[in-house]
Amino acid sequence: MEATAATSHSLLLEDTARRTRGKQRLYVICQLCGWLFFLGLHVTLFVMDPGKDPYMIQLRIFNTSLIAIMVLVGLLMTHYLRPLFARWGWKNLGWRALVPRIFGMTLVQSTLLVAVVFAYPFFFLQYPWPAKHSIWLSVALTWVNDIVLFGVWFCVYFFYHLFERFNRSELERAQLAASAKEAELRSLKSQVNPHFIFNSLNSLRALIDEDPARARQSVTQLANLLRYSLQSGQLETVPFEDELRVVNDYLALEQVRHEERLRVRLDISPDTLQLPIPPMLLQTLVENAVKYGISTQREGGEIAIVARQEGGALRLQVTNPGSLPEAVRRAKASASTGVGLKNASDRLRLLFGEKATLNLRSATPDSVVAEAVIPLRIA
């Protein structure tokens, strides 16, 4: 168990590391492609139509080089904004909180970019403005252009994170549900009642003198039952036939203990033998039947097991003498006893869905029937 937990934990870590690497690669590709596409667009437009007027050619070379500088600065700016976003926790904000922030950040960034590209060379270093039109026109146009650029960049970036977070929470929820289900199943898997084991060993010891052949046979049956009970924890379902064989061993052992007080009647339809059932389900029902129907009745009685395939389901019925109010009263008197059936019922529902049922009812005034219905298809 420890080892399994450790393995799954390290697998999880490995998985996280792989995902992080994948995300980084995606970021680099998007960042480079986005900015290069923008630059490439301008260069292509210029190459396709350089114009004839030498002034216009010069102007467009100037413009393109300005754009190249802008792309470089923009790339660096957005790259170094990412750790800030992480520090401010913007990656975990909902879209309502993000929209105004993205809007404000877009304005700030585009203003900053314009300042770097225009103010530094032409106002601070006093380079002459080479174009005929006013520098303010270029500033205004570039500013609007940058707003669009940054707007798109931020939208793509945060949209990706929103989407990824949504996906991750879905995944986590699914994993949680799966592990809860697994843990639940593990705890619900029932085992042979220890009271029965020790009583059987006691009868067996007496049998060694009285009937050595039967004693040997009983040892085999007890071994079969214990092995099956121990192994059943590893399987979700077993063929009904396997379970039935073990239930027969169990009943043979109970007959050693209760002798003529326990009689058994089997009515199993052959088409049910290969159907899947949760391990220990029939065993639990039969154990309960012996506990309430035989152990508590002075004269004992008959336990009947009926299995039928009908209506797309396997129907198992275990009947024992006794009355339901008595069974309920006894179950309440000792807190441990009602648990077996409750667990079996929960386990059945977890494995086969809501269509699977298990109930206990009065068949006649002096007999009780436990009935399990198991859909043929696993939900």
Next chain:
Amino acid sequence: MKALVIDDERLARNELRRLLKAFPDIEIAGEAANAKEAREKLDALKPDLLFLDVQMPGETGMELLESLEAPVPHVIFTTAYDEFAVKAFELNALDYLLKPVDPARLAAAVEKLRGKVNGTADTSPAKSVPRDRLAAEDKVFVREGDRCWFVEVKAIRLLESEGNYTRVHFDNAQPQLFRSLNAMEERLDPKYFFRANRRQIINLAWIDKLEPWFSGGLLVHLKGGAKVELSRRQAQDFRDKMSL
């Protein structure tokens, strides 16, 4: 010593019989497969010792014991695997054997029992009280929920009426007994037990001190802290009894 083996399984009874062959002083006088049979055999055989299975069809071993009129014989419980019962036994030092019974464990239980039987034999004058009254060394079986006790009558300080039940105070416990206080009074030896009022019976051996109380009454302090009020009439009875 006459023993009665009570277990619903024939093989379990046989096994115990086989194991008890090693102890010639224990004679198995009879067997019973359930509580009803056990009651008949108890009346007929008057055994000194019961080997009693806890889990039985109909009534459990505990229910059988509870229904028996005190004094109950010595009891060694047998059980296969019963966490609740084993806890109850250990808590109150009752003797029990886990099935399949370990012969060494059985020998120890029998040895312990011999010690007890010899111990009570010395106080045989106590047996001179009429048998419908309980002697100081006789034991009463009391159960409450998962706990149970064999209480020596002399260890009981106080009995209090609670409707059809009687609350029995001894050691640190005060479980309920399924008997009325009047029924208990009939079984208790008046030499030791005094009906203090409609609701209470006190054990005179446990009186710590007396205190005059309102309008000629008495307040009796019992060892262990309980206080019981006596009205003037009862206080008069009490003084008469004590001066004898």
